[in-house]
Amino acid sequence: KDILQKNNVFAAQNRGFFMGRNVLAINMVSSPGSGKTALLEKLIPLLKEQVKVYVVEGDQSTTRDAERIERTGASVIQINTGKTCHLDAHMIIHAIEKLQPESNSVLFIENVGNLVCPALFDLGETWRMVIMSVTEGEDKPLKYPYMFESSQYCVLNKIDLLPYVPFDMEQAKDYLKKIRPELQIMETSALKGDGVTEMAEMILQKVNN
Amino acid sequence: KDILQKNNVFAAQNRGFFMGRNVLAINMVSSPGSGKTALLEKLIPLLKEQVKVYVVEGDQSTTRDAERIERTGASVIQINTGKTCHLDAHMIIHAIEKLQPESNSVLFIENVGNLVCPALFDLGETWRMVIMSVTEGEDKPLKYPYMFESSQYCVLNKIDLLPYVPFDMEQAKDYLKKIRPELQIMETSALKGDGVTEMAEMILQKVNN
Ligand SMILES: Nc1nc2c(ncn2[C@@H]2O[C@H](COP(=O)(O)OP(=O)(O)OP(=O)(O)O)[C@@H](O)[C@H]2O)c(=O)[nH]1
Numbered sequence: 001k002d003i004l005q006k007n008n009v010f011a012a013q014n015r016g017f018f019m020g021r022n023v024l025a026i027n028m029v030s031s032p033g034s035g036k037t038a039l040l041e042k043l044i045p046l047l048k049e050q051v052k053v054y055v056v057e058g059d060q061s062t063t064r065d066a067e068r069i070e071r072t073g074a075s076v077i078q079i080n081t082g083k084t085c086h087l088d089a090h091m092i093i094h095a096i097e098k099l100q101p102e103s104n105s106v107l108f109i110e111n112v113g114n115l116v117c118p119a120l121f122d123l124g125e126t127w128r129m130v131i132m133s134v135t136e137g138e139d140k141p142l143k144y145p146y147m148f149e150s151s152q153y154c155v156l157n158k159i160d161l162l163p164y165v166p167f168d169m170e171q172a173k174d175y176l177k178k179i180r181p182e183l184q185i186m187e188t189s190a191l192k193g194d195g196v197t198e199m200a201e202m203i204l205q206k207v208n209n
Numbered sequence: 210k211d212i213l214q215k216n217n218v219f220a221a222q223n224r225g226f227f228m229g230r231n232v233l234a235i236n237m238v239s240s241p242g243s244g245k246t247a248l249l250e251k252l253i254p255l256l257k258e259q260v261k262v263y264v265v266e267g268d269q270s271t272t273r274d275a276e277r278i279e280r281t282g283a284s285v286i287q288i289n290t291g292k293t294c295h296l297d298a299h300m301i302i303h304a305i306e307k308l309q310p311e312s313n314s315v316l317f318i319e320n321v322g323n324l325v326c327p328a329l330f331d332l333g334e335t336w337r338m339v340i341m342s343v344t345e346g347e348d349k350p351l352k353y354p355y356m357f358e359s360s361q362y363c364v365l366n367k368i369d370l371l372p373y374v375p376f377d378m379e380q381a382k383d384y385l386k387k388i389r390p391e392l393q394i395m396e397t398s399a400l401k402g403d404g405v406t407e408m409a410e411m412i413l414q415k416v417n418n
Pocket residue numbers: 030031032033034035036037038039065112113114157158159160161188189190191192344345346347349352373374375376
């Protein structure tokens with residue numbers, strides 16, 4: 001559609017800007033409440049000693065997530081989308097103008113909680129990372145395929161709840177590989193901290209290369 | 210917008226049809242994996258001895274949810290929306306043609322897992338019921354207000370997980386009342402069965418009056 005065409009032009013501009021400044025731009029997508037903000041709250045303290053961290057927070061309403069990020073010490077801006085179900089590349093152009101990210105930095109974009117619409121909107125990111133909570137069920141990759149097809153990383157979060165939920169980890173990974181074989185899968189608990197150090201190391205490695 | 214105008218005309222037609230046949234039409238909305246299908250799997254056996262039950266299953270992809278409903282013995286059809294992020298009233302017109310619901314029956318519409326887009330699309334339902342899992346966090350009503358504003362019922366599901374998640378039940382109910390004071394709130398575990406009998410009784414009471 002015409003909207004997607006326009007978006008792709010803005011996305012290309014963002015992608016060029018990030019490449020020009022060697023900014024690792026990570027688009028974090030997931031259902032509402034899968035743990036995107038909680039993961040950032042755990043990751044940023046591990047990263048900010050070694051690299052400048054910026055965050056673009058997308059939500060329909062409130063500045064709650066941006067306030068949570070502020071407390072970590074990262075530079076953050078909040079975008080409220082109102083009734084719109086996703087961030088788009090044009091919003092990111094404005095975010096870049098406000099944040100003025102330095103070279104060799106990391107920019108997290110926490111998208112609106114939505115497993116459907118953000119799949120269609122390229123923001124110009126370097127990585128797209130889909131976060132899936134083990135509480136959602138192993139069939140989500142099959143039922144919401146576009147989001148998983150268009151991601152390079154998948155974080156399976158809330159692994160501390162595995163003893164209490166009927167989640168089949170092996171089946172989930174089979175489904176993920178079926179939808180996108182090259183997907184890199186990580187397991188985390190943003191509550192307990194499992195897997196977060198490894199995730200930080202992976203990010204730092206990319207920034208430094 | 211023009212799309213919403215057209216949708217409202219189709220929604221009015223559905224609403225009139227349901228009134229004409231005294232069909233209790235319940236639009237179930239939630240994030241992906243909050244437990245809509247699991248709740249239906251528990252509810253339908255309790256309802257179908259006393260009332261005819263129909264289900265419209267909406268998903269981007271697969272017939273998995275419709276197959277789960279089939280095993281309960283209810284009449285069900287699956288609608289695949291592809292890249293579209295919500296069911297709309299026109300799709301429900303077609304579903305009604307296929308299902309031919311009898312008078313004095315219950316029709317569940319399980320919407321696409323999405324806390325954003327379905328809020329804007331009236332399907333002609335009698336009740337809109339938003340399901341929120343305690344794993345998603347108590348701030349969801351504030352951050353996704355349109356969905357909670359437009360609902361009459363809110364089901365807080367997965368209460369069996371309360372010992373293991375940082376969910377503040379009282380705070381959640383405060384936020385819900387703040388967004389929509391008239392919201393009727395229920396607590397359930399679709400896994401263990403808590404609250405399901407009460408929910409079935411509430412539905413039967415409405416059908417029989
Ligand atoms: N048990 C458990 N709870 C978690 C974990 N990570 C996050 N949570 C909880 O899940 C809820 C939602 O976490 P958020 O970080 O707000 O999730 P989100 O994806 O940012 O939510 P939105 O921005 O609204 O889409 C909160 O109550 C968190 O404390 C985890 O690893 N384990």
